[in-house]
Amino acid sequence: KAGVTQTPRYLIKTRGQQVTLSCSPISGHRSVSWYQQTPGQGLQFLFEYFSETQRNKGNFPGRFSGRQFSNSRSEMNVSTLELGDSALYLCASSLATKNTGELFFGEGSRLTVL
């Protein structure tokens, strides 16, 4: 069974640009969450999508957005990039049942903003 796949794995952008990251969840998983990981702030929740609807949202500015497609694949977008957006962006998928909160994380997309 394939795991969570994130693309691209590494990318470099300059301030002011925008970026789109992609996440393919494990087959059958309907929930996709996004997290930002930085040395200073650690792992922080961005948002969660379930059945194409944003169900939860973290405390990030509106420059951070996402969406989910009917096949559960998800994308997140960051517009008007700032140096502080340099981070590892992790996607996680889950079955979203009521019995467990086990999230399956991908290996992340490492974004560097110059």
Add this chain to the structure above:
Amino acid sequence: GESVGLHLPTLSVQEGDNSIINCAYSNSASDYFIWYKQESGKGPQFIIDIRSNMDKRQGQRVTVLLNKTVKHLSLQIAATQPGDSAVYFCAETLMNTGFQKLVFGTGTRLLVSP
């Protein structure tokens, strides 16, 4: 996914010892807690979870203890192995958010010497 922090607390143990990793959580209303392990270059991996109506839960070589009075969580690893070397994160959430909106701790680096 490189894990994390420049100043992570570090626990160094010898192979075969038992390890105890501690975590203080922040929200007294949190009712679901999880431990994740993150190896260098990978995303976090689920280890074990516990609900707030329990004080202790055991898995394979791991035990999680929850003390709601002092908002403290611990992960005990029995017979620690070199493969256990990683950064360990505790996370908390509210089950009514669908388990997905996790608040992660800062992490502890576990170093296991042969």
